[in-house]
Amino acid sequence: MKNILFIVSALFVACNSSQKTVGEQTSVAQTEVIADPQAFAVTITEKELKEHLYIYASNEFEGRETGKPGQKKAVDYLKTNYEAMEIPPAKEDGSYLQKVPLEFPKVPMGSIMAGETEYELGTDFLTFAPSAGNFDEIIYVGYGIEDKGYSDYQGLDVSGKLILIKSGEPVNEDGTYVISGSSKQSVWSSRSDAPGARLQLARSKGAKGVLYYDPDNYDRYKKYFDYLKESDKSKLEIKVEEENAALVLLSDNMIKNIFPAIKETQTSGSIPQSMSLRIKSNNEPVSSENVVAVIRGFEKPDEFVVISSHLDHIGINKNGDINNGADDDGSGTVAMLEIAEAFKQAADTGNRPKRSIVFLHVTGEEKGLLGSKYYTDNDPIFPLSQTVANLNIDMIGRIDPKHEGNRNYVYLIGSDKLSAELHELSEEINSKYSQLELDYTY
Ligand SMILES: [Zn+2]
Structure with missing residues (x-):
């Protein structure tokens, strides 16, 4: 669970430098008044994550294969949860669903x-x-x-x-x-x-x-x-x-x-x-959807931090066994719901993030990153030039043999590849709040 706390803490500092209310203007240089991220991070509980995951990775969702009925249930589950949390949809037409038209190529x-x-x-x-x-x-x-x-x-x-x-x-x-x-x-x-x-x-x-x-x-x-x-x-x-x-x-x-x-x-x-x-x-043709919600930023609403995970998994195998995908990527998906909830609570109590936070659940990852590709190449709902970072979460639910007996770690991949600042920030916030073991193996 601490893996997730870490991400939330980092985002609060990355995105929230003030507790001013919306509409308030100031000519004074921004002071680093940081809301205590722990106050909202504690709303992310093992119990709630478990409740979500036991539904999301249940047999009823049939392994969430792209385009299949089980995935429609997954999409619906996410949409229902964002509605319940009253976090607005990202699309201008008021829909949480970004249609991603796919197809199996056949010879003409x-x-x-x-x-x-x-x-x-x-x-x-x-x-x-x-x-x-x-x-x-x-x-x-x-x-x-x-x-x-x-x-x-x-x-x-x-x-x-x-x-x-x-x-x-x-x-x-x-x-x-x-x-x-x-x-x-x-x-x-x-x-x-x-x-x-x-x-x-x-x-x-x-x-x-x-x-x-x-x-x-x-x-x-x-x-x-x-x-x-x-x-x-x-x-x-x-x-x-x-x-x-x-x-x-x-x-x-x-x-x-x-x-x-x-x-x-x-x-x-x-x-x-x-x-x-x-x-x-x-x-x-195969119909599929990304699910996208947004919490608007206070100071820089037109800059975006995308938090993403894939909503699909690999479905049912030849023998009829359901691949539930609790870890891949049920874990990242339910983490996002909880992170979104924490940000929403923060926003509702006057701690809106500095930049807008986009919650992007992508489809077709197991089929070749199709939902991500569609978002970036065909229909970026928010301009990519104004998107400052994408923090993706995949498979944070299971401990691998290398870390046996240690829940307090996370693999962090690519934090210093495009931005040295992102790496320094995550290191700094981690040592301040979460004290996770950051494993840079990959
Ligand atoms: Zn995955």
Whole structure:
């Protein structure tokens, strides 16, 4: 339990330097009048943590796997508790829930019509995202690359068009590469990076469809395509917007019919071939949510300290056993509820924190930090530029063999990595209030 006291103590000093009431202005330099954090930290009790955890990690919550009914119960439990504590939701629309749209990627469905000939996905061509559109010509753009002093797009307007590009890069008569001017290949020949780089460039030029001939990579993509088609274990991802053009890899067979001279042709131009792309997404949507509440700061309400933990766990295994996840991360989750309660009590008695405190319960951690990624990359509810710190809590409920018999420790990770001040502060507050053993092993 002391592990948690430590965090609370640190935050009180980090965030609260005054007991003034809201609205009071002062021109005097801030004096360090610090509320006694212990007065609020004592509201965090083993009994209350246990009560929360015995519900949160109970079988009823079915291991809280992302997108599953058990996780919906977990989300609801957190929301209900913040409501009961009267800690406001973070979102402007008054909801505690930040919807995090996820999906299981599946191979798409559909075909390509070239004139009267129908080409089949998985046999004649490969793609992993939807593509649609009717085109009365194909614009051939050679290698489809652009680098210092060289561009296949020069003089071409491909906006809204269907383009055809190929792998490789231009070579001088003496055998050196045009882009490097030496015998060294550029990134445009990189087997793994070149396709994505080409697609990105084509999108930036406004192309609506991208046909790609890359015989060296085709087999590799085919293997992945077949795996994805057969597998029911595709990895959950954040839902991608489908507005952008996708890369369509053409087989030898298909390119022979459409543009047999591709290998030896360098000159860009129009290929008089009508084509219709009819490829639809087959991805399986999964709904999930982050739960986010906030206590507004007094002195710097537009600066934010985020306290986070993950609300999900790994669910039910093949044999039907429930992984309850009491430690991972039920412990961090219920600690946050108790910390939030302590801050709320402090705020209600005139000890509002200096900065705003954001209580961020993230989803999809076990699936690859998806809820965190969504918050930072897609929808930071509070600007990241105004977010001064994120203190994350994970697995503080169990004693590891190294610390057998000692409850009075916590692993502290990264405290001095981005900010030396944070490290000094936590050391100082720890020695003043909690006297925990801070283990920096990790
Ligand atoms: Zn965890």
